[in-house]
Amino acid sequence: MSSALQLPRETLLAAYTRMRTIREFEDRVHDEFSAGNIPGFVHLYAGEEASGVGVCMHLTDRDAIASTHRGHGHCIAKGCDVDGMMKEIFGRKDGLCGGKGGSMHIADLSKGMLGANGIVGAGGPLACGAALTSKLLKTGGVSVCFYGDGASNQGAILESYNLAKIWNLPVLFVAEDNGYAESTASSWSVGGSQTGRATGFGLPSREVDGFDFFAVYETAGEMIDRARAGGGPSLMHVRLGRHYGHFEGDAMTYRAPDEIANLRQNHDPLKIFKQRVVEASLISPEEFDAVDKKVVDDIAMTMVNAKAAPMPTEADLLTDVYLRY
Numbered sequence: 001m002s003s004a005l006q007l008p009r010e011t012l013l014a015a016y017t018r019m020r021t022i023r024e025f026e027d028r029v030h031d032e033f034s035a036g037n038i039p040g041f042v043h044l045y046a047g048e049e050a051s052g053v054g055v056c057m058h059l060t061d062r063d064a065i066a067s068t069h070r071g072h073g074h075c076i077a078k079g080c081d082v083d084g085m086m087k088e089i090f091g092r093k094d095g096l097c098g099g100k101g102g103s104m105h106i107a108d109l110s111k112g113m114l115g116a117n118g119i120v121g122a123g124g125p126l127a128c129g130a131a132l133t134s135k136l137l138k139t140g141g142v143s144v145c146f147y148g149d150g151a152s153n154q155g156a157i158l159e160s161y162n163l164a165k166i167w168n169l170p171v172l173f174v175a176e177d178n179g180y181a182e183s184t185a186s187s188w189s190v191g192g193s194q195t196g197r198a199t200g201f202g203l204p205s206r207e208v209d210g211f212d213f214f215a216v217y218e219t220a221g222e223m224i225d226r227a228r229a230g231g232g233p234s235l236m237h238v239r240l241g242r243h244y245g246h247f248e249g250d251a252m253t254y255r256a257p258d259e260i261a262n263l264r265q266n267h268d269p270l271k272i273f274k275q276r277v278v279e280a281s282l283i284s285p286e287e288f289d290a291v292d293k294k295v296v297d298d299i300a301m302t303m304v305n306a307k308a309a310p311m312p313t314e315a316d317l318l319t320d321v322y323l324r325y
């Protein structure tokens with residue numbers, strides 16, 4: 001039995017609840033966006049839940065994460081207020097960022113969530129900066145940089161590997177490889193391998209099955225412990241798959257007709273988690289059903305709240321422009 005399967009029941013339930021919350025959140029946002037109720041651009045994380053949650057289960061508020069344009073899952077995994085997130089996506093005044101960020105810019109520094117980010121690859125330097133702060137102030141904090149296979153080709157990410165190495169920063173690089181950068185296949189666009197690149201910069205690395213929460217959880221735990229103990233940066237290459245298009249509205253003509261059905265049927269991280277935990281007799285199917293029902297009800301309520309919440313006013317345009325010291 002995987003050692004992660006020997007986790008306390010409460011931890012297993014917490015992990016499943018977070019993954020289930022992300023899935024439900026994303027599925028409902030998908031419906032609302034399709035109905036024309038959400039402004040702006042939306043990129044959904046459904047299908048990739050085991051990565052964000054498997055990593056963030058090891059973190060607390062003193063640790064920082066840098067996210068991507070596909071950031072809802074990272075926010076929820078890191079403990080951001082889900083009601084505030086939904087309001088933010090709907091552009092409401094009491095959204096997590098006052099309705100001024102929207103889907104691609106949700107941030108909550110009090111939770112160590114440095115922000116979703118519309119600039120591909122920009123999380124690398126941010127994670128290094130936060131890690132340098134932790135190191136200099138001796139907070140014991142660790143930073144995680146989540147980024148995609150497309151972002152892995154950006155110079156800023158490669159420069160961050162180098163900076164993290166030479167400064168021996170407490171950083172974990174998590175390359176979330178869903179096989180595509182927009183419509184470009186990573187098999188075509190990524191030279192060498194993610195782990196080979198890490199080796200080139202002197203970072204320990206490992207490839208992990210991103211459909212398997214336990215595999216992600218175990219490897220992330222080792223790498224985060226190592227960083228926290230002063231052992232420096234490392235890299236995890238997580239292979240996973242997205243259940244929706246690159247963005248909401250993507251016709252996905254570049255994907256095989258059965259690709260998503262196959263992902264949902266055979267590689268769903270939630271199904272795999274449930275199956276393994278039930279087989280090990282750690283949590284019953286009925287208990288999982290109760291979590292599912294509660295999450296569905298909770299997210300339905302966040303949707304009601306978001307739609308009823310007030311819009312920002314004209315006067316709000318003039319706030320949050322300059323930082324006051």
Ligand SMILES: Cc1ncc(C[n+]2csc(CCOP(=O)(O)OP(=O)(O)O)c2C)c(N)n1
Pocket residue numbers: 068069070118119120121147148149150151152178180181182246
């Ligand atoms: C610097 C920069 N270049 C290009 C883009 C346009 N763009 C947005 S998302 C994306 C693909 C990113 O792919 P990946 O890093 O694999 O993340 P995924 O969408 O698969 O999660 C691109 C090229 C951008 N936002 N920023």
Ligand SMILES: [Mg+2]
Pocket residue numbers: 148149150176177178179180181182
């Ligand atoms: Mg990708």
